[in-house]
Amino acid sequence: MIPHRIGLTGSIGMGKSTTAAMFAEEGVPVWDADAAVHELYSAGGAAVEPLSALLPEAASPTGIDRTVLRTAILADTTLLQRIERIVHPLVAANRAAFAHDTQADIVLYDIPLLFETGQADAFDTLVVVSSPAEVQRARVLARPGMTEAAFEAILAKQVPDAQKRAQADHVIDTSRGLDPARAQVRAILAEIRSSHHA
Known part of the structure; x- marks a missing residue:
């Protein structure tokens, strides 16, 4: 049986990782896009050799140094596309x-840039994690090293929250605390399971 695929996304600071963990607690296997990339970039990862060939200075004993990559990408506008041509197929694999x-009968894909990368059609159910803008801002600015300018730059690259919510099958509001969010997760799973077995 093909599992029901949930695509989970949300802008920075909305509580996406926490929500993904709640689905995992309910027994749903979670594929984490960021973790997959991290694995590919770490020592022994599939992206290390091709990226080292492309940018030898990014190679380190622990894998690919993402700080070196970021600096190189800023200096060379064509580099990001060349990196993506290497990394995207590896992530897809x-x-x-x-x-x-x-x-499992239900699986969840935690993808930060789901809408931005045009993947909305790849899932049976789209769940967007959201909270009011002031809650989001406070959460993000509380992160170590985060500045107002960096936050604005990240937001500028992301599809606006309202647009994501408009395209979602379900919106989980994380501003009211963990228990209400967990209740929303359970309600979504109950609905999917009842329609899945219908």
């Missing part, structure tokens, strides 16, 4: 392997 290996 990682995701396909996850889907192939799971026996």
Whole structure:
């Protein structure tokens, strides 16, 4: 049986990782896009060799140094596309392997840039994690090293929250605390399970 695929996304500071963990607590296998990239970039990861060939100075004993990558990308406008041509197929393969290996009836894909990368059609259910703008701002600015300018730059690259909510099948509001968010997660899963077995 093909599992029901949930795409989970949300702008920075909305509580997406916490929400993904709640789905995991309910027994849903979670594929995490950021974790997959981290794995590919770490020592022994599939992206290390091709990226080292492209940018030898980014190679380190622990894998690819993302700080060096970021600096190089700022200096060379063509570099990001060349990196993406290497990394995107590897991420896709990682995701396909996850889907192939799971026996679950529902799986969740935690993808920060789901809308930005045009993947909305790849899922059976789209869940957007959201909270009011002032809550989001306070959460993000509380992170170590985060500045107002950096936050604005990140927001500028992300599809606006209102647009994401408009395209979602479900919106989980994380501003009211963990228990209400957990209740929303359970309600979504109950609805999917009842329609899945119908």
